[in-house]
Amino acid sequence: MEGKRRTKRWPVVVGVVVVVVACAGAGFWAWHEQPSFCNAICHEPMDNYVDGYFEDATLMANAHEQAGTTCLDCHEAKLSEQVAEGLSWVRGDFSVDEAGNLSTVGVRxxxxxxxxAGCHDFDEVAAATENWGGEPGVNPHASHQGTAIDCSNCHGAHETSYMYCNACHDYEVPDGWESPR
Incomplete structure (x- = not known):
């Protein structure tokens, strides 16, 4: 009689284990999609980035958070990159600047x-900045340098934005931005 009872329990035990593993996997995946995942695992250097995302209203990252955009909406999670980043973190093979941010990020x-799709429409952005600062013909998003500069030349998602044009010009600088002049 005891042998029969054991044979009836194994499907239930296996079923429970499968459900627990599936729920844990789904929970881990949902957590992986959240900004808090990055700094829960890799406190240094990710704490600064996540804190800025949630708390620093001067950063573009915070504007994205306010708009409901998560880190992984911009930073695509590729398994090979995540493994390389994890190994780099374990080995301590990264450097940070005086503010605690990665010295060489490599993401432009x-x-x-x-x-x-679903992000910024460049034509709308350019139209919104036409005649910048009331100066006819000035548009930082229609640069005479064309594609030689990209968005991150000016827009710092995780650092103070920088009025790149003012390396040569003297245009109005948005509040909270830095200017080379």
Missing amino acids: ADAKMCTR
Whole structure:
């Protein structure tokens, strides 16, 4: 009689294990999609980025958070990159600047990244900045340099934005931005 009872329990035990593993996997995946995942695992250097995303109203990252855009909407999670980043973190093979941000990030925000479906419409952005600062013909999004510069030359998602044009010109600088002059 005891042998029969054991044979009836194994499907229930296996079923429970499968459900628990599936729920844990789904929970982990949902957590992986959240900004808090990055700094829960890799406190240094990710704390600064996540704190800025949630708390620093001067950063473009915070404007994205306010709009409901998550980190992974811009930073596509590729398994090979995540493994390389994880190994780099474990080895301590990265450097941070005086503010605690990564010294060499390597991610540039270009028009292809920023104007993909569901994000920014470049024609609308350019139209909104026509005659910048009341100066006819001035438009920082219709630069005479064309594609030689990209969005991140000026827009700092995780750092103070920078009025790149003012390396040569003297245009109005938005509040909270830095200017080379």
